Amino acid sequence: MKLENQSLTSAEITQLWAAYMNDCALECQLQYFWAKVEDEDVKTVVQQGLELAQSHIPKIADLFKKENFPIPYGFKLDEDVDINAPRLYSDHFVLYYLQQGAKTAMQAYGVSLSLVGREDVYHYFSQCHREQDELLKQVNTVLQAKGLYVMFPHLPKPENYDFVKNQSFLTGYFGERxxxxxxxxxxxxxxxxxxxxxxxxxxxxxxxxxxxxxxxxxxxxxxxxxxxxxxxxxxxxxxxxxxxxxxxxxxxxxxxxxxxxxxxxxxxxxxxxxxxxxxxxxxxxxxxxxxxxxxxxxxxxxxxxxxxxxxxxxxHGWMEEPPRALDRDELAKKKG
Missing domain, CATH: 1.20.1260.10 (Ferritin, core subunit, four-helix bundle)
Structure with a gap:
């Protein structure tokens, strides 16, 4: 039997639920950033990220509907953000925020790909991973062009390979580190x-x-x-x-x-x-x-x-409950 004919597993429904919540929140935040950034290059990558989030939400909702699974409430543009509010963050902050968000999303989608088996769900997360790869590339290009890209430190080149010779390699509390x-x-x-x-x-x-x-x-x-x-x-x-x-x-x-x-x-x-x-x-x-x-x-x-x-x-009633296992004890109480 093909896996797409099977109901969503706990891993698949959980990863989709988390992705839906994240994209709803991200849409609110990026709508605000897009309305506030002044640099056109920054605005372009913000728009790219915003369009991705907006395209993801209905796709996940469709998967939920096919499973008769309730769509999360998530976050709403008319409830959780005021895009007319004054500017809160600089353009370069928004770039770094997008960069870190794309890195995090790629890791999350990679985890999702390792957990899911149904072809339609795998295809969805695979596409999302490719999209975030492209977004990260574009954000990095803008950061580099503006001299804002944070480079990791350089290391000296060793003359040859070597092996650890004693356990001082592990120490660090006392003496020479x-x-x-x-x-x-x-x-x-x-x-x-x-x-x-x-x-x-x-x-x-x-x-x-x-x-x-x-x-x-x-x-x-x-x-x-x-x-x-x-x-x-x-x-x-x-x-x-x-x-x-x-x-x-x-x-x-x-x-x-x-x-x-x-x-x-x-x-x-x-x-x-x-x-x-x-x-x-x-x-x-x-x-x-x-x-x-x-x-x-x-x-x-x-x-x-x-x-x-x-x-x-x-x-304050703000934590939406994620998918979880049945509470067998509660079911038994109801029956009694």
Whole structure:
């Protein structure tokens, strides 16, 4: 029997549900960015990203309809964004935001492709992956043309291959630390850049948030992101490796309603979830023990922050429930 004749699996429905939610939120955000950016080159890539999100939403909705699966409520242009609000972020912030978004989407679509089996769903995620590849290429081209592309550090060329000769390669708590390995530099550099972008994002969110819980949550997140930048930057500086620049100056002084608190909490908790994954990956790819300890400490901090964010969303009725298994105990209670 062909798989397309089978009902959607838990993996397929979950990945489609998450993609639908993300594209609904992204449409709101990119509509606002498109209305505010001034540079025509930036506007072009924003429009490209916006058109992708807009094309995805009805395609996923059609798949849900065929399965008689309820379409998520998601986010609405008339409820979750005011495109007429004053400018909140600079053009170069929008470029970096698009770049990171395209990278994240490519990773998410890659995961989806590894989980799904039905031909129509696989084809959908495969097409989305190709689209994000092209979008990332275009964003990088604009960043490079404007001298804004953030280059990873260079490494010296070794004279020959070599092997690790003793266990000092793993140490880092006491005594002389070995220089950072390439994978460790890449992860520290990337995590710094993502936190710098996250700090700027949360500064803007804190300025336009209306709910007190949300405003305090954004300020706390900004402080966490800035502290993590300091940790990653200090480790890089020990080996005279430059860190990326911060982005706080890319936020204006606007305080007018721009995005709904619900949308901003969705994005903020999404950023935290991504950080958890990135830190876990970085920990596994960092043989130096002091780096693993640092990542573990920072990871515990953002896990607590994530829990607090989830509680805020539940408190205010903003967390849409994802697809889940049947509650057999609840069914038994109903029957009784």
């Amino acid at each position: 070995r220089p950072l390995a390439g994978t460790e530099i890449n992860n520290l550099f990337s995590n710094y850049h993502r936190n710098a972008l996250g700090a700027a994002t949360l500064i803007g969110f804190s300025q336009v948030a209306k709910n007190t819980d949300v405003r305090k949550f954004m300020v706390r997140g900004k402080e966490i992101a800035q502290k993590h930048c300091e940790v990653f930057g200090s480790i890089l500086s020990e080996d005279d490796v430059p860190a990326p620049t911060k982005m706080e100056d890319s936020v204006t002084d606007a305080t007018t309603y721009t995005f709904s608190d619900k949308l901003m909490m969705y994005y903020s908790t999404g950023l935290i979830a991504l950080s958890v994954g990135y830190y876990g990956t970085s920990m596994s790819a960092s043989p130096r023990r002091d780096l693993g300890t640092a990542y573990n400490r920072l990871l515990n901090e953002i896990l607590k922050y994530a829990e607090d964010g989830a509680n805020i969303m539940i408190k």
